[in-house]
Amino acid sequence: MTLRECLSYGRETLASSNIEYPSLESELLLRQTLIISRVQLYLDFDLELSHEQGETFWGLVKRRLEGEPTAYISGHREFYGLDFYINPSVLIPRPETELLVEKTINLAKGCILPVIADIGTGCGAIAISLALKLPRAKIYATDISASALEVARANCLKHGLTSRVSLLQGNMLEPLPRPVDFIVSNLPYVKEEEISDDNFEPVLALNGGGDGLEPIRRLCHQVGGKLRPGGYLLLEIGQGQQAAVTSLLSSLFPLAEIEVTPDLSGIDRMVSAVLSPISEA
Ligand SMILES: C[S@@+](CC[C@H](N)C(=O)[O-])C[C@H]1O[C@@H](n2cnc3c(N)ncnc32)[C@H](O)[C@@H]1O
Structure with a gap:
């Protein structure tokens, strides 16, 4: 044949x-x-x-x-025009997550030396795309999963970024060694009951708990002290989660400017917040 x-x-x-x-x-x-x-x-x-x-x-x-x-x-997936090594330890990056990357690049390209944290990095798609488009940025990429970080490490090597992307294992923002200018994150946001048994992707990368919002809530509560005054928080969210996430952020950071952005299908996909230049931590 x-x-x-x-x-x-x-x-x-x-x-x-x-x-x-x-x-x-x-x-x-x-x-x-x-x-x-x-x-x-x-x-x-x-x-x-x-x-x-x-x-x-x-x-x-x-x-x-x-x-x-x-x-x-x-063993491969394209994201933001780049090739990433993938295995079942990591979520397969989705095209809608490119929105988070695009928005962060637009906000950070005017900064002299932006310091960016990608929380729950998985295969490293967000961190690596940002590092390649923002050559002066320092990036921290964290994940709680050691096997996911191994995949991210392989991708950093593949893209020649081992010195500019620091991989850190730990819970949410805890491993960050210093406050950053941008916190960017696509955390798990699927409701536990909606995760099927025959799913091939890691449950740790999908499971958002009972209402799908538990990881996002935990991260938002850790932001004070880890994001510099005037810094940005950019979160990918699931369909219908925008009201809960914006209300949580405005209760934690009353002075923050909050914006919701839809993806190409018109679904509200990203919540971004710029903290007040005066510390709210
Ligand atoms: C939805 S996946 C996103 C992966 C990648 N950022 C992407 O957009 O393709 C969520 C990631 O968060 C990680 N994660 C889950 N709970 C975490 C926690 N408490 N702290 C840090 N990372 C966590 C998972 O291991 C997984 O890699």
Whole structure:
């Protein structure tokens, strides 16, 4: 079977099981089988696969049909135009989280030496995207999960950022060695009862407790003293959480200016707050 035929059979098989992007996923699985780039795949379209390569490809398609996300099968995910190494210890970064990155870049690009903390960094997607776009920034990236931090470490190495991104293990803001200018965070915000058993992603990365807001609440209570006066807090939130999060922030920081930003689907996805230049801690 040629690469072209394989790609097409893969696409049809995935489509018949209602996989959302069958062409793209068939291509990613074939590239993973052969360890080749997209360009190489299209240049070698008429090459024949060996029997072993064919077996490997169908093995990957089978894993996908059993529900395993392609990012875990391929070990890669693109975020903010960058390639990240991914494994089941970390959440697969979502496109909507790019909003948090975009907003932070816009706010921080005028700062001389911004100090930024990415809390619950997972694979490091937010921290690394910020570090690459903000070359003068110092970044702290924290996570409670040691195995997630191993993935973030591999991604820092891959992107040449080991000296500018410090990885710290610990609970929320506790590991930060000094107050920062920006706290950016995509914490777990799924209600515990909504997390299904056949989910492949780490529960620690999803579980927001009974109402989905427990981790965000804990972080907000730690902000005083860890964010400089005039500093920014930027949080990704789940659908319908904006009222609870803005009211919590205005009760903790009555002088803060708070803004809610929707994602491309029109869902309120980010709450950002600029603290008063006078310390509210
Ligand atoms: C929703 S995932 C986000 C991962 C990554 N920032 C992203 O946007 O793709 C949440 C992350 O928070 C981490 N986490 C959960 N509880 C935490 C806590 N108490 N302190 C620090 N990190 C925590 C999880 O291990 C997970 O990596």
